[in-house]
Amino acid sequence: MSEKPGLGVGRLLIAVYAVFALSATARASYQLLREFDEAPVAYTLSLVSALTYILVTVALTKTGDKWAKIARFTVWFELFGVVSVGIASIALPSLFNHPSVWSGFGIGYGFLPLVLPILGLLAFLVLLVKGGARRWW
Numbered sequence: 537m538s539e540k541p542g543l544g545v546g547r548l549l550i551a552v553y554a555v556f557a558l559s560a561t562a563r564a565s566y567q568l569l570r571e572f573d574e575a576p577v578a579y580t581l582s583l584v585s586a587l588t589y590i591l592v593t594v595a596l597t598k599t600g601d602k603w604a605k606i607a608r609f610t611v612w613f614e615l616f617g618v619v620s621v622g623i624a625s626i627a628l629p630s631l632f633n634h635p636s637v638w639s640g641f642g643i644g645y646g647f648l649p650l651v652l653p654i655l656g657l658l659a660f661l662v663l664l665v666k667g668g669a670r671r672w673w
Contacts, residue, residue: 545659546596546659546663549596549652549655549656549659550593550596550597552648552652553589553592553593553596553652553656554593556589556637556645556648556649556652557586557589557590557592557593560582560585560586560589560637561586561589561590563582563586563637564579564582564583564585564586564637565586567579567582567634568580568582568583571634574633574634575632575633575634577631577632578631578632578633578634578635578636578639579634579636581617581621581636581637581638581639582636582637584617585614585617585636585637585638585649586637588610588613588614588617589614591606591610592607592610592611592614592656595607595610596656604660607656607660608657608660611653611656611657611660612653612657614649614652614653614656615653615654615657617638618638618641618642618649618650618653619641619650621636621638621639622638622639622640622641622642622650625638625639625640626640637649
């Protein structure tokens with residue numbers, strides 16, 4: 537009897553990351569092409585967040601030790617980025633004339649950019665305890 541992959545929380549997490557990858561990429565592309573001179577730091581950080589979401593999405597859909605390590609590293613990087621940019625956007629508001637995806641800890645996205653990597657790390661922890669750390673769903 538073959539075991540089917542689950543369709544639960546892990547798949548939902550991947551879907552949310554995919555939506556963020558698309559929306560952050562669209563936002564960053566527009567900002568970089570049309571408004572870069574107005575807020576280069578914020579818009580460059582929007583691009584970094586978009587690339588991060590793309591890599592997390594791809595890594596979460598793959599299996600194997602290599603992809604699990606890439607996913608873990610990238611989700612940790614995402615959390616570090618959201619917290620760092622969140623602090624910087626409050627402490628140095630002049631650098632963030634316009635908001636980025638991660639500024640204000642993701643306030644423009646309902647703080648989901650802050651919650652998402654925490655959920656990703658918790659999901660990985662649950663899988664690690666269950667013995668399925670090579671696969672995220």
